Amino acid sequence: MEKTFYIETFGCQMNVHDTEKVTGTLVQQGFRQVDTIEEASHVFYNTCSIRDKAEQKVFNRLQHSKRDAAKGKVFAVIGCVAQQEGQKIFDRAPHVSLVAGSASYARLPEMLVQLEAGNKRVTGLAFDATEAFDTPFTRRDNPHRAYLTIIEGCDKACSYCVVPFTRGPERSRTSASVIDEAKRLADSGYTEIQLLGQNVNSYRDPSRDSWDFATLLDAVGRVPGIRRVRFTTSHPRDFHKPIIDAIDANPNLCNHVHLPVQSGSTKVLDAMRRLYTREQYMERIEWMRNAKRPIAITSDIIVGFPGETEDDFQATLDLLEEVQYESIFSFKYSPRPNTASLTLGDQIPDEEKTRRIMMVQERQRAIQAKRNVSLVGTIEEVNVEAYHEAAGQWMGRTSRNRTINFRHANDDGSRLIGTYMHVRVTGAGPSSLSGEGLSEQPLLGESVAPDAEGISSSARVM
Ligand code: 5AD
Ligand code: SF4
Numbered sequence: 001m002e003k004t005f006y007i008e009t010f011g012c013q014m015n016v017h018d019t020e021k022v023t024g025t026l027v028q029q030g031f032r033q034v035d036t037i038e039e040a041s042h043v044f045y046n047t048c049s050i051r052d053k054a055e056q057k058v059f060n061r062l063q064h065s066k067r068d069a070a071k072g073k074v075f076a077v078i079g080c081v082a083q084q085e086g087q088k089i090f091d092r093a094p095h096v097s098l099v100a101g102s103a104s105y106a107r108l109p110e111m112l113v114q115l116e117a118g119n120k121r122v123t124g125l126a127f128d129a130t131e132a133f134d135t136p137f138t139r140r141d142n143p144h145r146a147y148l149t150i151i152e153g154c155d156k157a158c159s160y161c162v163v164p165f166t167r168g169p170e171r172s173r174t175s176a177s178v179i180d181e182a183k184r185l186a187d188s189g190y191t192e193i194q195l196l197g198q199n200v201n202s203y204r205d206p207s208r209d210s211w212d213f214a215t216l217l218d219a220v221g222r223v224p225g226i227r228r229v230r231f232t233t234s235h236p237r238d239f240h241k242p243i244i245d246a247i248d249a250n251p252n253l254c255n256h257v258h259l260p261v262q263s264g265s266t267k268v269l270d271a272m273r274r275l276y277t278r279e280q281y282m283e284r285i286e287w288m289r290n291a292k293r294p295i296a297i298t299s300d301i302i303v304g305f306p307g308e309t310e311d312d313f314q315a316t317l318d319l320l321e322e323v324q325y326e327s328i329f330s331f332k333y334s335p336r337p338n339t340a341s342l343t344l345g346d347q348i349p350d351e352e353k354t355r356r357i358m359m360v361q362e363r364q365r366a367i368q369a370k371r372n373v374s375l376v377g378t379i380e381e382v383n384v385e386a387y388h389e390a391a392g393q394w395m396g397r398t399s400r401n402r403t404i405n406f407r408h409a410n411d412d413g414s415r416l417i418g419t420y421m422h423v424r425v426t427g428a429g430p431s432s433l434s435g436e437g438l439s440e441q442p443l444l445g446e447s448v449a450p451d452a453e454g455i456s457s458s459a460r461v462m
Pocket of ligand 2: 010011012013014015047048049050079080162163166167
């Protein structure tokens with residue numbers, strides 16, 4: 001019988017990219033990918049446990065799949081919930097037969113053999129990987145923009161965060177294998193690379209070269225054929241000035257930095273064990289403000305952390321005004337298993353968290369609306385990603401990671417997709433930009449226009 005698989009992904013870009021690697025591995029093992037659960041012999045859920053809501057999603061899916069399992073479908077729970085809950089998943093959803101965390105994906109072919117042999121309780125839960133999951137069988141979905149993992153795991157211990165438990169300790173790839181992969185991506189037509197890691201700034205080449213993150217970033221930006229390099233996520237504690245110097249020196253490095261602050265109050269930052277003060281965070285913002293190209297700064301905010309007073313919360317609102325972020329992701333604090341903040345008293349009621357998150361979002365919307373209006377009339381270089389037939393509009397992304405919808409004289413389908421072109425911003429809303437394409441011909445082969453002004457909204461799959 002033909003083996004087919006359906007895979008659904010929850011969570012961050014690391015998970016999206018893990019799915020690409022798992023998909024490549026499955027295809028290499030003789031599986032065919034299908035679009036629906038009905039067609040699949042194997043169903044994979046690549047899960048996220050960053051907040052309770054994300055975790056509940058997979059259990060809802062599993063609740064509805066019991067009947068399918070009775071018909072012989074194999075169900076696999078992989079990723080962060082798998083690592084966190086482990087064997088308990090078999091108790092909660094007895095029709096699941098594979099539970100594996102991301103540190104075990106290198107053993108996937110072996111686990112598939114065990115499944116094939118009829119084993120109904122296959123697990124991959126050890127943190128035995130000493131290296132990042134480096135597979136040649138990656139199936140990337142986007143033909144122009146590629147994710148590239150440089151470091152896995154996290155050695156920080158933020159008191160609210162499950163990631164150190166679900167992804168294990170930090171493992172950096174060698175710079176040689178990263179550069180090699182970047183070259184292979186360029187050879188197969190990719191022009192944009194997004195370097196991935198829970199904390200890319202603490203990258204340290206395990207080989208004798210001993211490169212740090214800024215050196216690696218610069219080197220990837222110099223791979224012939226690569227025009228844009230992004231990176232996520234940065235931890236303020238490890239975000240050093242040489243990263244800005246690298247962006248200044250190399251126009252292929254996108255002028256966008258996602259630097260999650262979490263809170264504007266040093267007292268709350270201490271309780272979160274973030275290892276920096278508000279002042280130290282602002283020092284990094286100053287470096288970016290003094291950069292040669294205007295750098296788009298985006299952030300993550302948590303509201304309602306245990307003990308967050310009205311004054312602490314005001315400090316976060318003040319910080320939004322002070323930094324003037326391009327965009328933010330905001331979250332209500334969600335208590336997570338194993339984390340240190342579970343034992344903190346003074347939990348904030350959910351209604352209060354809701355009030356605070358709404359205030360944060362309202363404040364940010366006003367900031368963005370003002371910023372966006374100030375962009376009308378400027379010219380952006382965009383990488384064209386899609387054509388929306390119904391609207392007769394193209395969609396592209398700026399170096400600062402802003403998407404912009406635009407019209408162009410030669411609206412004839414897919415000709416421009418994957419190319420770079422100049423677009424004049426003609427309209428702005430709180431979270432969108434619109435414009436008109438300027439170049440008659442795509443700007444293939446030209447370097448990024450370093451003087452283009454723009455703003456960014458980072459896209460995270462959550
Ligand atoms: N509750 C709410 N938000 C969280 N994040 C991480 N852990 C939690 C939690 N327990 C947020 C942080 C992080 C982003 C990826 O998710 O803001 O930067
Ligand atoms: Fe979710 Fe964090 Fe795992 Fe990404 S690393 S999938 S955000 S829990």
